[in-house]
Amino acid sequence: MKSSSTMSRFMVKASGDVLLKMLILNLGFCLEGLNRCAKSCRLRWLNYLRPGIKRGDITEEEEDLIIRLHRLLGNRWALIAGRLPGRTDNEIKNYWNTTLAKKCGSFSPRSCVRKPNSEQKMLHYQNHGPRNNSDRINADQPSGAGTCGIAIIPQEEKHCLEEKSIGLVGNSCSIDNQDLFSSLLVRDEGAEDHLSFLMSIDINKDFMTGVTGSDSQLCPSNRTAHEDNNYDIFGELHNNNLTSSSPFDVTSDDQVVKVESKVMCDQQLSLHVELKKLASFLDLEDEWN
């Protein structure tokens, strides 16, 4: 509101219906009387006036979802907002910065001494570098985790996610199923919900591996449009195959045969349970879509 007069502030706070009519009539034309450009009006509409927007009172469920999605996606607020009907990216972003960042122990902008504009920007650039193609991610496309400071996703995982999600052909991570077992067995046993489990694993390593003879299935460039519908934001295949079976179903039988001891069988059973949890999560993603 640096440049806005009291009058313009009042006018913009006028009823949504009035502004909506004005917007329709003007078709994005600059609203002279408001001292607002079309872009500002659009923003006002999207974040505040649009019908169906829920205001305030973020429920515990929503909060939980935000936290989980943030762990998955980083600061990709638009994408997170897309999973929360009636919530705007701005609202979620604000809610995170003011409330959840504290709860989750993440960086909070207000916890820092504010610097003058230029100084702050320099600091931001020092920390995150200039924006470029790699960190500017279109939410419409499958892409990697956010790259700003708040993202909790481990660097390695983030790297893998980015590589995979931006459509690189091939799989740069290659471990066999033994590694898959290992990585799952060393996970935090205290993790109670499947999302925690989901966070604790390296998606790329754990699910892009052991897929013998089906690499093309995981290669986005070879997908058809129809096939794309079965891929989530990570480019992960999550159609009925996953809900009905564990990833071991897509591994070769030879590798399954390697699991000889009872201990390993138990581990596999445990893994199966966890993967079912994951599958249920991915089913949820389908519902969102």
Add this chain to the structure above:
DNA sequence: AAGGTGCGCAACCGCCGGAGG
């Protein structure tokens, strides 16, 4: 009551990518 402080939230800023000429 008055001043100070912290915080929530709407708005602004600047960048990027896509569309169209």
Add this chain to the structure above:
DNA sequence: GCCTCCGGCGGTTGCGCACCT
């Protein structure tokens, strides 16, 4: 291929309110 315009996005700002002293 280049340019311009515009929508979309994430980061940041600052007003205004509530609370505290």
